[in-house]
Amino acid sequence: MAVTTGETFDSSDGASGNQARRVVVQDRIFYYLTLASAVFVVVMLIGVMVSLVVGAWPALEKFGPSFIWTQRWSPVKEIFGALSPIYGTIITSVIAMIIGIPVSFGIAIFLTEICPDAIRRPIGVAIELLAGIPSIIYGLWGFFYLAPFMAAHIQGVWKFSLFGWNFALSLGGIPLIGGLFANSASGLNLFTAAVILAIMVLPFITSITRDVFQTVPTLLRESAYGMGMTTWEVVRHIVIPYCRVGLVGGIMLGLGRALGETMAVTFVIGNSHAISASLFAPATTISATIANEFSEATTGVYTSSLILLGLVLSIITFAVLGLAKWLLVRGDIK
Amino acid sequence: MAVDTRRKTTNTIALGLSIVATVVGLFFLAAILVTLVVQGFSALSPRLLTENTPPPNVDGGGLLNAIFGSVAMTLIAIVVATPVGILAGTYLTEYARGSKVAEVAKFINDVLLSAPSIIIGLFVYTILVMPFGHFSAWSGAAALGLIALPVINRTTQDMLGLVPNALREAAAALGTPRWKTMTHVIYRAARAGILTGVLLAVARITGETAPLLFTALNNQFFSADLGGPMANLPYVIYQFATSADPNWQRIAWGAALLITLTILAINIIARALAGGKQQS
Numbered sequence: 001m002a003v004t005t006g007e008t009f010d011s012s013d014g015a016s017g018n019q020a021r022r023v024v025v026q027d028r029i030f031y032y033l034t035l036a037s038a039v040f041v042v043v044m045l046i047g048v049m050v051s052l053v054v055g056a057w058p059a060l061e062k063f064g065p066s067f068i069w070t071q072r073w074s075p076v077k078e079i080f081g082a083l084s085p086i087y088g089t090i091i092t093s094v095i096a097m098i099i100g101i102p103v104s105f106g107i108a109i110f111l112t113e114i115c116p117d118a119i120r121r122p123i124g125v126a127i128e129l130l131a132g133i134p135s136i137i138y139g140l141w142g143f144f145y146l147a148p149f150m151a152a153h154i155q156g157v158w159k160f161s162l163f164g165w166n167f168a169l170s171l172g173g174i175p176l177i178g179g180l181f182a183n184s185a186s187g188l189n190l191f192t193a194a195v196i197l198a199i200m201v202l203p204f205i206t207s208i209t210r211d212v213f214q215t216v217p218t219l220l221r222e223s224a225y226g227m228g229m230t231t232w233e234v235v236r237h238i239v240i241p242y243c244r245v246g247l248v249g250g251i252m253l254g255l256g257r258a259l260g261e262t263m264a265v266t267f268v269i270g271n272s273h274a275i276s277a278s279l280f281a282p283a284t285t286i287s288a289t290i291a292n293e294f295s296e297a298t299t300g301v302y303t304s305s306l307i308l309l310g311l312v313l314s315i316i317t318f319a320v321l322g323l324a325k326w327l328l329v330r331g332d333i334k
Numbered sequence: 335m336a337v338d339t340r341r342k343t344t345n346t347i348a349l350g351l352s353i354v355a356t357v358v359g360l361f362f363l364a365a366i367l368v369t370l371v372v373q374g375f376s377a378l379s380p381r382l383l384t385e386n387t388p389p390p391n392v393d394g395g396g397l398l399n400a401i402f403g404s405v406a407m408t409l410i411a412i413v414v415a416t417p418v419g420i421l422a423g424t425y426l427t428e429y430a431r432g433s434k435v436a437e438v439a440k441f442i443n444d445v446l447l448s449a450p451s452i453i454i455g456l457f458v459y460t461i462l463v464m465p466f467g468h469f470s471a472w473s474g475a476a477a478l479g480l481i482a483l484p485v486i487n488r489t490t491q492d493m494l495g496l497v498p499n500a501l502r503e504a505a506a507a508l509g510t511p512r513w514k515t516m517t518h519v520i521y522r523a524a525r526a527g528i529l530t531g532v533l534l535a536v537a538r539i540t541g542e543t544a545p546l547l548f549t550a551l552n553n554q555f556f557s558a559d560l561g562g563p564m565a566n567l568p569y570v571i572y573q574f575a576t577s578a579d580p581n582w583q584r585i586a587w588g589a590a591l592l593i594t595l596t597i598l599a600i601n602i603i604a605r606a607l608a609g610g611k612q613q614s
Contacts, residue, residue: 023511026511026513027511027512027513029513030512030513030516030517031429031512031513033421034421034422034424034425034428034429035425035429036421037417037418037419037420037421037422037424037425038421038422038425038426038430038439040418040422041418041422041439041442041443041446041483041484041487042438042439042442044446044480044483045442045445045446047457047461048446048449048453048454048457051456051457051460051461052453052456052457052460054460055456055459055460055464102355103355103358103359104355104359105352105355106351106352106353106354106355106356106359107352107355107356107359107360109349109352110352110353110355110356111356113349113352114349114352114353123356123360125605126360126363127363129598129601129602130363132537132538132597132598132601133366133541133594133597133598134540134541134542134543134568134593134594134597135541135543136541136543136568136571136572136590136593137366137370137541137590137593137594138366140370140571140575140586140587140590141365141366141369141370143575143576144369144373144575144583145365145369199362199363199366202359202362202363203363206359230341230342230344230345231345231349232344232345232348232349233341233345235348236348253448256448257448259450260449260450260451260452260453261450262450262451262452262543262544263543263544263568263572266572267572267575267576287450287452287544290452290456291452291544291547294547294548295547295551306456307456307460310452310453310456313450313452313453314449314450314453317448317449317450317453318445318449321444321445321448321449322441322445325441325444325445
């Protein structure tokens with residue numbers, strides 16, 4: 001095919017054979033350039049996994065699978081276990097999702113169902129722009145504003161008088177679950193990290209949810225309204241069931257982001273390798289541990305253990321992201 | 335009637351809650367922006383742009399070396415990632431369209447696209463920092479490039495997919511060689527979209543911090559040596575904000591405002607480009 005194109009390309013100069021050959025060569029070169037680039041991307045992902053395994057090998061050899069369920073993290077004695085970072089990563093992400101999902105859904109419902117047209121676009125654009133703000137900004141704000149606020153107003157004891165009675169209430173004083181909120185003086189803790197994460201994934205999940213909601217055919221929606229359904233019933237019984245798969249995909253994408261988030265968390269989590277029953281206790285996550293301790297890691301095993309943590313994180317996030325993509329493709333959202 | 339009243343009440347409550355959610359969500363996001371602007375503006379001054387980062391507990395100083403480092407590493411990353419990303423996207427949409435291999439490659443690109451940036455940082459550390467035994471701006475740029483690459487690849491795929499087949503057929507009918515069809519016809523048709531992708535990639539890597547922790551590290555002084563550690567805005571924010579020095583904290587806010595404004599501006603330009611394209 002390329003040979004014929006060569007002839008028509010410039011047949012007047014009498015060197016059409018040469019010309020044709022040159023075009024074939026150029027076409028081949030371009031083809032291989034694109035192929036090489038596409039292969040490069042795939043090789044990078046494989047490279048990431050291989051390099052992490054190689055880098056983590058000394059730690060993997062020394063600790064074996066028990067690395068996962070060992071809590072002790074002692075750089076001095078060179079004993080490293082990933083339990084507390086794994087625990088922190090999962091708990092912060094789960095709490096962030098518990099806070100973030102209902103709020104994101106609320107905003108998405110507002111934007112698609114209730115919002116007057118005049119402010120729909122501005123709010124939508126604002127949320128998408130906020131999704132682009134780097135996580136370090138969220139961390140910075142959390143460190144200077146949210147953490148002191150949490151320490152002063154949420155974790156502390158609320159004292160007030162009513163009809164001559166003095167009350168001293170605190171979240172830690174709640175029977176049965178009070179232990180979850182045992183008081184702590186510092187705002188740098190697991191819960192603050194979770195709240196920052198929730199605020200951070202908010203624009204992200206909202207914009208995906210809104211896009212998914214918009215895939216519902218107008219016909220379906222209008223038929224439902226025509227049947228006399230209220231707005232909430234349309235959302236509850238038509239919109240959400242219709243986009244169920246896509247919604248779960250969007251949530252998983254947000255979860256993947258929360259699990260791997262580094263800077264927003266590192267600023268506020270308090271960085272302590274402890275597993276405490278209280279949500280108001282300092283903790284750590286996988287990414288925060290790596291970010292904090294990498295420059296301190298002087299011995300080979302220490303560095304290698306941090307890379308092994310990275311390997312664990314990438315396995316968790318890649319699994320979540322893969323599942324998310326699969327669900328989103330099934331839900332026809334691309 | 336009772337049923338209707340209950341339905342209406344449920345509706346009002348549910349919609350009320352969604353409005354509350356919107357207000358709460360926007361409140362927090364607005365709070366972050368407002369504090370950023372207030373704190374950041376009080377830090378802005380000509381010195382911020384003309385002086386290097388100060389040592390601790392010394393008045394004054396600026397961000398010149400960090401701005402230079404950020405711009406340099408971002409530029410190198412984008413200059414390398416752009417052609418590779420566009421070519422990869424071209425292969426996946428033009429040469430391997432619909433094949434199983436292309437589907438797998440697209441999937442892998444999407445995973446890489448959302449991979450935690452700290453993982454990319456660790457990867458570059460193991461291949462570019464460990465073997466050479468020292469941190470360098472080159473490795474920082476490599477990490478940023480690796481984060482930009484899947485973004486550009488993905489937008490190229492999406493944008494080339496929008497180019498009508500009639501253009502390809504018309505070019506082929508004129509006897510245009512395939513690579514000329516790509517470079518002179520298809521890329522031109524998708525130019526605005528691809529440029530949008532590149533801009534979004536720039537916006538994405540401008541604020542990336544985690545991968546720079548193990549690659550470019552930081553440098554208190556002005557350095558144009560790409561083989562050594564180089565200052566950059568995100569690292570300065572991280573280091574200065576967590577210090578106890580009020581001057582350092584002030585500079586951190588200034589840097590945060592600079593980064594956010596840059597990213598917002600790039601995003602708005604990208605949006606305008608993409609929007610203009612869709613309407614025409």
